[in-house]
Every structure is written in C-alpha cells, then in structure tokens.
Amino acid sequence: MIKVIVVDDHKVFSDGIISILNEVEDITINHSASNAKELIKLLEIHPIDVILMDITLGKESGLDLTTTVKRLYPNIKVLILSMHSDRAYILKAIESGASGYLLKEIGGNEMVKAIREVYNGGTYYSQKISNILINHLTDTKLTVNNYFNNQLTPREKEVIILICKEYTNQEIAKELFISIRTVDTHRRNLLEKLKVKNTVGLVKYAIKVGLVDPDIE
Numbered sequence: 514m515i516k517v518i519v520v521d522d523h524k525v526f527s528d529g530i531i532s533i534l535n536e537v538e539d540i541t542i543n544h545s546a547s548n549a550k551e552l553i554k555l556l557e558i559h560p561i562d563v564i565l566m567d568i569t570l571g572k573e574s575g576l577d578l579t580t581t582v583k584r585l586y587p588n589i590k591v592l593i594l595s596m597h598s599d600r601a602y603i604l605k606a607i608e609s610g611a612s613g614y615l616l617k618e619i620g621g622n623e624m625v626k627a628i629r630e631v632y633n634g635g636t637y638y639s640q641k642i643s644n645i646l647i648n649h650l651t652d653t654k655l656t657v658n659n660y661f662n663n664q665l666t667p668r669e670k671e672v673i674i675l676i677c678k679e680y681t682n683q684e685i686a687k688e689l690f691i692s693i694r695t696v697d698t699h700r701r702n703l704l705e706k707l708k709v710k711n712t713v714g715l716v717k718y719a720i721k722v723g724l725v726d727p728d729i730e
Contacts, residue, residue, distance in 0.1 A: 515541070517562065518544050518552070519546075520546045520570065521565075522547040522569070531543075544559060552578065556582070556585070561589055563589070564579075564590070565594045566594065568593060569597075576593075579593070583609065590612045592627055593611045612631035615642075665706065669703055672696065673703055676715055677725045
C-alpha cells in the first residue's frame, strides 16, 4: 500500500485529491497539511511514501519545504503538484530533490500513474513540463556550442577533432599540412582556452558540446 499525504493550503483542493485517491486500491491517503509545521508534525507520527506538494503555501515555499523533507526523510518521494509551469520553478523543484512535477490541470488517472512511478523509484513529469525541460536542455546545449564555436578558430577545431580520433602530433601535422611545432602550439592553446589539463579533457569537452560523436573512432 502506497501511503500518500497532500500538502496544499486550499482545503477544498486537498479534500478533492483525497477523495480521488481513496478510491485507488493500492494507495491510502488520510492526511493533509497546509504548511511546513503541520507536515513535519505528521511525518513524525505517520510513515509516508509519497508527498503531493504544492509550491505556494501561503507565505511559505513548497520547494523549500521539499528540500527540508528530503534532508530529514531522504526515502520519501515528493511530487510537486502546482499550477505554475515556469521554467525556474521546475528547475528549482529538481534541485530541491523532487521526483516529479505535475500540473494541477491533470486528471486523476495521471496522478495515480505518477504516484506509482515515483514510489517505485522513477520520475514523472506532466507532458507540458517535459516539453519545457527538453527545450531547456536544448537551449543549454546551444549556448555551450555557441560559446565553444566563438572561442576556437577553424584550425583549432580541426586539430581537436583529430586529437579525438587519436591522431599523433606528427599525423595531425601531415593531415593539415602544418609543422609539428604548430600542432604543439594549437594543443597548448586548446588546453588553455578550454581550461582542461590533458588530452582526455579535450576529448570530453569536444563530446560534451557535440563537436564529435561519443562513438567516434
């Protein structure tokens, strides 16, 4: 039986969730809290598996409360259940240790699915939240790539690609029709620009920003 508690400062909403989930055979939910003090007191008395946590709890933050819960009870899973779909809230929720993020517009079936998923050690995000996260990751990668491309010269990019292919300095010099001394200079400049210590660092960075494929031979 999955033991759930809902944390929301709107009693009508909490009662609605309790009514829905009490109809599910493998879920039990008999308690709700409207603030941090009430929740912590309940957790001291009742063993809980999953918390449905609102973000706005009057003057308190459900995200800060999530951080506190995960520190005190690391095995409890927290599902954010909020009307907010701002990227900043979503990223803060992940940072605070939440296992998922649901929008209050979802239906009961999806809520049940999410609870089961996080209870079993997974994560769950509403479709809209997943799309926001995907866009964020794409934007982040583009930002890194733009930085990388602005920092390195075309010749330095050619050199680092050949380094990733395990070419020696002599082989790079032959491939690019430059001297070995010039290759040495490019290698030193790459280490300095990318703030890495050795060839392994150059390869990891090139893969990270998408300049070379991870399976490059």
